[in-house]
Amino acid sequence: MQKAALSGIRVLDLSRLVAGNMATLQLADFGADVIKVEQPGTGDPLRQWRKSNLDLWWREYGRNKRSLSLNLKSPRGRTLLLKLVAQSDVLVENFIPGKLKGIGLSYDILLETNPKLVILSITAWGHNGPYRDKPGFGTLVEAMSGFASMLGFPDRPPTLPPIPIADMITGLYGALACMTALRHRDATGAGQVIDLSLLEAMYSVLGPVAAEYERTGKYPKRNGNRSPNSAPRNSYKTSDDKWIALSASTPLMTEKLFKSVGLEDVLQDERFSTNEARVRNGDETDAIVADALRKFTLSDLMALFDETGVAGAPIYEVPQFVEDPHVKERGILIEVDDPELGSYRMHAPLPRFSSSPGAIRFPGARLGEHNQEILSSLLSLEEADIHELQTAGVIGS
Structure with a gap:
């Protein structure tokens, strides 16, 4: 069996919802060992995005990731996390700036534990500026970036996209940022913190709108389906x-x-x-x-x-x-065998590599499905130790 391109890279994913999951999905599809660290009992809120009682958002964007239900509010939970940090290459989080420090997991502590660690911090507004402490979601960023004001018809209200496009774009930037930082680490031996905001990621794909405004006084308005650059x-x-x-x-x-x-x-x-x-x-x-x-x-x-x-x-x-023949022949969708739901189709790993293609190994895991596997293989805990951690509420059952 061909060795995956990112085999040997371990990622701790502490993020929730879309942007972080999109970033770590790219790494997991190409063989990185992504450990999804989730709160016992509730897990990633993406699990709650259900239709017809099916958690298909989680099963697709949580695929190829091992689930560890670990209570980071517990001192013992944080100790276990730091032991995993010492063995990892990347940590992804999307807490409001300062939140990790508040629970005893500051960037200084993480980098002291593992100086080669790459930390990807995804926030709505960034680590500085007057909005840094505000909560935020992609919808708010799509509005404030100017994107929503350009979307729709001129005689109708600004339009918000029906998909989390700001999060998806940010997630793709996040995966690129992780790989760039790992390249820097391999060259220098030093880890670092990546400050990635949804606002900047969303704005970056809108074109030279600020330059146009500054040089001409004009800027894009809602124009329906038309392009300001070409017609028809x-x-x-x-x-x-x-x-x-x-x-x-x-x-x-x-x-x-x-x-x-x-x-x-x-x-x-x-x-x-x-x-x-x-x-x-x-x-x-x-x-x-x-x-x-x-x-x-x-x-x-x-x-x-x-x-x-x-x-x-x-x-x-x-x-x-x-059902389009091109979609079928290209294999844009891949049939996945889900042990709980049976088979259904997901988008195939992207991009397509000629020598080291990505793969879907399993859909999004059950909350805490890999607790014992991770704690025994990586931290050498015995079954009795794991049971005691469950009883104490440090990990989920």
């Missing part, structure tokens, strides 16, 4: 009441699109002859394109675009996506 770009209804998305992001693509649907003469009109003109006359551009596309069924339009090299895609709902 929107969703368009077909004759069979389905929807297609188009993004004619280059002049050549616009030319191909207009010619394929009988609009080549439109390009001679100065209102639509350049990309800048089409963006400026967005309403008229969209009306012309929408009227042309409305004459085709979705399948006929996709066949035409395949023939003429036009970039377009159907707007799928989940049932269409999971």
Whole structure:
């Protein structure tokens, strides 16, 4: 069996909800031993994101991680954690700044225990600034970063995304940060603390909006499905009441699109002859394109675009996506055998490596499922010791 790329890397994940789990998921998928440290009795709140009484958020984003239910409010619990810290490479946490110090687990203590430790601290607002002590979630960051103000239609309220996009982006940054810090540690022998905020991660993907505002006085506003950079770009209804998305992001693509649907003469009109003109006359551009596309069924339009090299895609709902032939052939979804729920599909590990691919070894574990395994193999505790810790409430049962 091929050795996983991150085999030998141990991660202690003290985080809760999405961003930390997204970060450690990337490491776990590629072979890192991620130990999810959770409060006995309750565990990670992600376990409570249920639909139809199914904890599928946890089972997907908690996959490949061993669960240790350990009471960090207990002095003995903190002692056990520090023994694990001494044997680990990375610790991930998302407490409000200062919270770990308040329970006797300051960064100084953690780094004194293991000077080579990489500590990833994920917070909403960062470790300094007037908002550092405020509680925060991705939704608040999506609002304050300016993202929500750009999302939606101009005559409707700002729109908050239906998925935790700020957390997901931050989690991906977090995984990259851990690997960068491990590279630095390997070169220097020194660990460090990574201060990663959801606010900065979310803002970083919005484009040069501050520069645009400072240089021109303008900034993005809600513009529906349109792009401020190219046109046409929107969703368009077909004759069979389905929807297609188009993004004619280059002049050549616009030319191909207009010619394929009988609009080549439109390009001679100065209102639509350049990309800048089409963006400026967005309403008229969209009306012309929408009227042309409305004459085709979705399948006929996709066949035409395949023939003429036009970039377009159907707007799928989940049932269409999971059954799409490209999705199936690429293996974008992987069948997972869950001992409790049976088989179902999860997203495959990303990115795809030619020599050291990721793998899904098991779905999100039961709370405390690996208590005995971790405490006996890593800390050499006997069964009687583990039972006594359970009785004392230091670990979960």
